[in-house]
Amino acid sequence: MTGPFSQQNWQTWFSDWTFFADGFLLTIYISLLALMFTLIIGVIAGILLCGNNRIILSFLKGYMSFFQNTPLVIQIFIYYNVLPKIGVLLSVEAIGVLGLALYTGAYAADIVHSAIKAVPTGQMEAASSQGFSYLQAMFFVILPQAIKIGLPPMTNQAVNLIKNSSVLAVIAGGELMYRADVWSGSNLIYGPTFVMTGVLYLVICLPISLLARWLEKRSVRNV
Amino acid sequence: MRKLLSIAVVLLLTLTVFIPAIAEDAAEVTAIKERGKLLVGVKADVPSFGYQELGGEFEGLEIDLAHKLAETILGDPNAVEFTAVTAKTRGPLLDTGELDAIIATFTIKADRILQYEFSKPYYVDAIGLLVTKASGIASFADLDGKTIGVAQSATTRDALQAAADAAGYSMEFAEFPTYPDLKAALDSGRIDCFSVDKAILMGYLDDTTVLLPDSFAAQPYGVAVKKGNLGLLAVVDELIMASRADGSMDELVVKWNLPTVDWAVVDQYGIDLWAEAEELAANPTPTPAS
Amino acid sequence: MIIFDDVSVSFGALEVLKGISLEIATGSKTVIIGPSGSGKSTLLRTINMFERPVRGNVFIDGVAISSMTNRMLCQARQDIGMVFQNFNLYPHKTVLENLTMAPIVLKREGKEAVIERAMNNLREVNIAEKASAYPSQLSGGQQQRVAIARALTMRPKIMLFDEPTSALDPEMIQEVLDIMERVARETPITMLFVTHEMKFAEHIADRVLFLDEGVILEDGSPSTVFHHPKNERTTAFLGKILH
Numbered sequence: 141m142t143g144p145f146s147q148q149n150w151q152t153w154f155s156d157w158t159f160f161a162d163g164f165l166l167t168i169y170i171s172l173l174a175l176m177f178t179l180i181i182g183v184i185a186g187i188l189l190c191g192n193n194r195i196i197l198s199f200l201k202g203y204m205s206f207f208q209n210t211p212l213v214i215q216i217f218i219y220y221n222v223l224p225k226i227g228v229l230l231s232v233e234a235i236g237v238l239g240l241a242l243y244t245g246a247y248a249a250d251i252v253h254s255a256i257k258a259v260p261t262g263q264m265e266a267a268s269s270q271g272f273s274y275l276q277a278m279f280f281v282i283l284p285q286a287i288k289i290g291l292p293p294m295t296n297q298a299v300n301l302i303k304n305s306s307v308l309a310v311i312a313g314g315e316l317m318y319r320a321d322v323w324s325g326s327n328l329i330y331g332p333t334f335v336m337t338g339v340l341y342l343v344i345c346l347p348i349s350l351l352a353r354w355l356e357k358r359s360v361r362n363v
Numbered sequence: 364m365r366k367l368l369s370i371a372v373v374l375l376l377t378l379t380v381f382i383p384a385i386a387e388d389a390a391e392v393t394a395i396k397e398r399g400k401l402l403v404g405v406k407a408d409v410p411s412f413g414y415q416e417l418g419g420e421f422e423g424l425e426i427d428l429a430h431k432l433a434e435t436i437l438g439d440p441n442a443v444e445f446t447a448v449t450a451k452t453r454g455p456l457l458d459t460g461e462l463d464a465i466i467a468t469f470t471i472k473a474d475r476i477l478q479y480e481f482s483k484p485y486y487v488d489a490i491g492l493l494v495t496k497a498s499g500i501a502s503f504a505d506l507d508g509k510t511i512g513v514a515q516s517a518t519t520r521d522a523l524q525a526a527a528d529a530a531g532y533s534m535e536f537a538e539f540p541t542y543p544d545l546k547a548a549l550d551s552g553r554i555d556c557f558s559v560d561k562a563i564l565m566g567y568l569d570d571t572t573v574l575l576p577d578s579f580a581a582q583p584y585g586v587a588v589k590k591g592n593l594g595l596l597a598v599v600d601e602l603i604m605a606s607r608a609d610g611s612m613d614e615l616v617v618k619w620n621l622p623t624v625d626w627a628v629v630d631q632y633g634i635d636l637w638a639e640a641e642e643l644a645a646n647p648t649p650t651p652a653s
Numbered sequence: 654m655i656i657f658d659d660v661s662v663s664f665g666a667l668e669v670l671k672g673i674s675l676e677i678a679t680g681s682k683t684v685i686i687g688p689s690g691s692g693k694s695t696l697l698r699t700i701n702m703f704e705r706p707v708r709g710n711v712f713i714d715g716v717a718i719s720s721m722t723n724r725m726l727c728q729a730r731q732d733i734g735m736v737f738q739n740f741n742l743y744p745h746k747t748v749l750e751n752l753t754m755a756p757i758v759l760k761r762e763g764k765e766a767v768i769e770r771a772m773n774n775l776r777e778v779n780i781a782e783k784a785s786a787y788p789s790q791l792s793g794g795q796q797q798r799v800a801i802a803r804a805l806t807m808r809p810k811i812m813l814f815d816e817p818t819s820a821l822d823p824e825m826i827q828e829v830l831d832i833m834e835r836v837a838r839e840t841p842i843t844m845l846f847v848t849h850e851m852k853f854a855e856h857i858a859d860r861v862l863f864l865d866e867g868v869i870l871e872d873g874s875p876s877t878v879f880h881h882p883k884n885e886r887t888t889a890f891l892g893k894i895l896h
Contacts, residue, residue: 143590144458148477148644221551229552266741269701270755270807271731273723280758284745310544311553312512312537321451322538325516328454328478 144331153332156323163319164340170233170315171302171344174240178301181245182294186252187278200249207246213307215239220311236308236315244301248294255290256282295352299345306341316340392436392594395463400442403429404456404465407447408542410566411619412468412486412584421445424619425466428485428586428606432464435602450516450540454478457589464588464599468560470518471585471633476640479590482599484583485612486621487629490519491561492575493568498555503577507532512545512554514538519558522580542567562621583632654679655700655811655843660709660719662695669695671867672709677860679714679810682837682844684854684875687864688890693847696864697813700845701733702726713811731759734804734812734842738820740796742788748775748799749784752806760807767806774802778832794825798832805836814846826850833857849894855879863887 185203188196207215219235230238259282267277306317316337324333395401405425406413412423426445433443448456448467456462457479468488471481494500500509503526513519515538527534537554539545546567549557557567560582561574568574586599606612607626616623657675661668669692677683687693698704699711702718711719718729742751752771756762775781778798780791788796797817804812817833818826830853837844837857848854854861854875861878863871870884882888 144454144478217547220553221547224551224553260739260741262737262739262741263743265703266735266737266743268703269730269733269735269737270803271727271729271759272755273727276758280754281743285743288745310540311548312539318538321515321540325450325538326518326521327472327474330451330454 144329145335146331149329150332152327152329153336159323160316160319160336160340163314163316166233166313167302167305167315167317167340168344170236170240170308170313171298171305173237174244174301174305175298177237177241178244178248178297179294181241182248182252183283185245185249186256189249189253190256204246204249207243212239212243212304213310215243216307216311232308232311232313235311236305236313239308240301240305243304244297247297247300251290251293251297252286255286258289259285292352292356295348295355299348299352302344302348303341390594391592392598395436395595399437400444401429401433401436402444402446402461402463403432404446404448404453404462404467405429406467409468409563411562411621413447413466415447421447424486424615424621425468425584427615427618428603429464429466431606432586432599432602436598450514453587457587460589463595464586466586468563468584469587470560470582471636472518473636473639473643475587476637477644479587480592480596481585481587482596483603483607484585484629484633485603485606486584486616487581487624487632488560488562488584488622489578489581490522490558491564491579492577493549493557493564493572494555494575495549495571496573497571500555500575502575504530504532506534506556508534509555510535510537510553511556511558512537512539512548514542514545514559515540517559518580518582519560522582523558526579581628581632583629583636654712654714656712657699658710658712660699660706660711662692662699662704663707669704669867670699670706673867673869674709675862675869675872677843677845679843680841681859682846682857683860683862684846684848684858685862685864686847686849686851686854686890686894687862690866691864692867693862693864694815696862697815697845697847700811700813701730701735727759731755731807732810734807734809736797736800736804736812736814736817738816740788740793740800740820742796742800742803744788747785747787748780748791751788751799752803755803755807770808771802771806774805775799777805777836778802779828792825793821794828797821797825797829801829801832801836805840809842811843811845814844814848816847816849818848818850851879851891851894863890865890 185200189200191197216235216239219230219239220232223230263281263285264277267281272280305315308315309318309321312318320333320337324330405421407415407421410423413421413425414423415421429443429445430440434440446456446462448465453465453467453469457465469481471484475481492503492506500506511523511534513523513536520536520538523534524536537548539548542559542563545554545557545559548554549572557564561578564574586603588595588599603612613623655677657673660670660673662670673696685693685696695704699706700713702721706719709719710717713729718726721729743754746754749768749771752774753764753767756767757764772781772784775784778801780795780798780802783791783795783799788799791799814833818829821829830850833846834853834857846854846858858875861871861873861875862869863878863882863884865886871878871882871887878887879891882891
């Protein structure tokens with residue numbers, strides 16, 4: 141009866157479900173937008189990484205090294221507390237989208253780059269011999285093949301992105317994790333709160349993970 | 364006749380609830396004695412209450428209180444082991460039995476009483492408002508339409524919301540996991556006001572910030588033990604009431620440079636909160652979403 | 654007409670082509686032979702600027718392709734078909750789409766007209782029934798025939814064949830050679846072949862070039878080069894190939 145998982149605590153949690161539903165929707169909304177920008181960053185950076193412009197390459201290497209090797213929570217903290225000091229005041233949602241996209245984009249760039257590299261060089265030669273420019277060859281010949289190679293790891297990054305959105309709780313993000321912290325912090329009903337919050341993340345992430353696994357299997361079969 | 368009957372029923376219910384409870388809980392006090400050590404969760408980052416210099420000893424009013432409790436139970440004030448807790452860890456550490464008691468600026472609230480046993484208050488603080496000097500904010504009224512930063516797991520938000528509603532002001536709230544996060548958000552202009560208990564705010568007062576004169580709802584601090592551990596709770600309550608009566612609690616307050624406490628007011632809060640909790644338990648209405 | 658004017662190509666410190674000067678008549682069929690590392694593939698790849706000269710110029714119909722901007726070069730390559738050793742079909746496209754994509758995208762030709770031409774070309778290389786198959790479903794010989802049809806569908810003025818049968822299983826070589834021979838006889842396209850198939854060369858070539866260490870050692874009709882070579886190295890090379 142008593143204890144963190146008492147029936148009373150579950151009832152209290154469920155009576156406040158709309159509070160968590162709002163956070164859940166915000167998590168999905170921020171994640172979707174961030175994912176879209178992640179893909180844009182990943183494709184552009186991935187293509188540029190295949191080029192040989194020294195300035196662009198060192199810029200991209202710098203970007204990827206920084207964002208892959210510093211904790212996301214620190215990056216978010218900088219957007220939230222340091223950018224305002226130079227006059228850039230972004231909303232928490234904007235920071236969520238931007239922060240997650242820049243962070244995950246650094247990994248997506250790697251994935252797109254390796255996927256492009258995995259397409260045989262003969263493909264670029266065949267396209268060039270027909271008169272395709274570099275960019276035309278990329279879009280008509282190389283990327284369609286690279287997508288198949290890069291989709292499974294990219295899907296894994298999408299799952300990471302959704303889970304990582306929980307760090308927005310440290311800047312009062314209003315998303316699912318923040319609401320779990322705030323609600324349980326006030327009334328100390330942490331048992332049902334964190335179980336259900338975990339379940340809600342699972343509900344979004346598990347189908348995507350399964351999709352990734354299925355895509356991976358399929359791409360192995362198609363080689 | 365009917366009245367008598369209902370009194371009898373209530374008495375009977377009370378007996379059935381409390382008699383086995385007391386028998387069990389005495390065992391839990393015995394367990395502490397057998398272990399020879401009291402395990403207490405305290406704050407490490409709140410000066411004057413529970414504070415630990417890098418690698419140093421814990422110190423503060425709550426640390427002294429824990430020593431007193433160890434002396435009461437075990438006869439040795441040093442038979443106590445401290446664990447630094449955060450708002451997120453203090454509840455689970457009690458539930459798993461890793462700690463006997465939490466003495467960590469834990470504000471007594473009606474809905475919290477349903478989760479843990481809280482002792483009588485050993486201190487009461489008021490909510491204060493910290494703003495930057497540059498903001499030009501001079502009183503609570505200037506905060507109409509502004510964003511207030513509060514700590515997660517603190518009761519500040521409910522109290523300020525009530526005060527704002529009463530005055531007809533609108534306020535946004537943002538909750539942060541730690542006090543340094545709050546100070547950073549205040550410095551960067553993310554929030555217009557940093558609001559927690561006054562004693563805690565004192566630690567963040569510097570030459571760019573100013574404490575507003577307003578005070579809000581008193582925050583009574585209590586010792587928390589696991590739900591149902593009435594034996595230990597009784598010992599703690601007895602100690603606190605005795606210390607309040609003989610003036611030794613006031614001495615601690617003076618020793619740590621804290622504002623003095625009017626115990627009559629404290630008890631009023633205490634009674635209100637437990638009555639509210641009982642009502643909540645009997646009639647479980649949804650807790651208002653904070 | 655293709656003109657090489659004192660063309661040198663280097664890979665780092667290694668000079669692969671050493672001051673080649675050469676004229677190739679429009680509509681002619683030229684076979685380039687030579688030991689591996691002689692620069693014969695490089696010579697072919699210099700015509701569509703896959704390799705860039707460090708010195709000298711390549712002219713196609715009087716225009717220096719070696720000094721074109723990227724944009725002009727893409728335009729020029731539409732007229733220079735290439736068939737690769739490893740076919741390099743687009744695996745994500747059907748056989749028919751392999752043929753039609755470039756004309757539709759690059760030349761902005763009408764879809765129906767391109768499909769009709771592509772189907773004709775697939776019939777020409779005897780593989781029309783596989784139009785909707787994917788490259789991975791075809792044998793090597795079939796893939797190479799599709800690759801030839803793909804190059805033809807661009808209606809090129811020049812076609813370059815870079816060891817088109819070297820990667821094929823022996824039993825598939827002949828079907829590809831037959832197709833190449835037919836195409837060579839039926840079209841006025843200027844064709845250059847890098848190949849070790851001497852019989853094929855004898856049948857269709859107007860001219861045979863023997864390259865060794867980046868220099869043209871023999872240049873003449875197939876019978877002259879194969880039967881009356883001027884250079885000892887040619888004799889030695891032909892001896893190894895033919896026996």
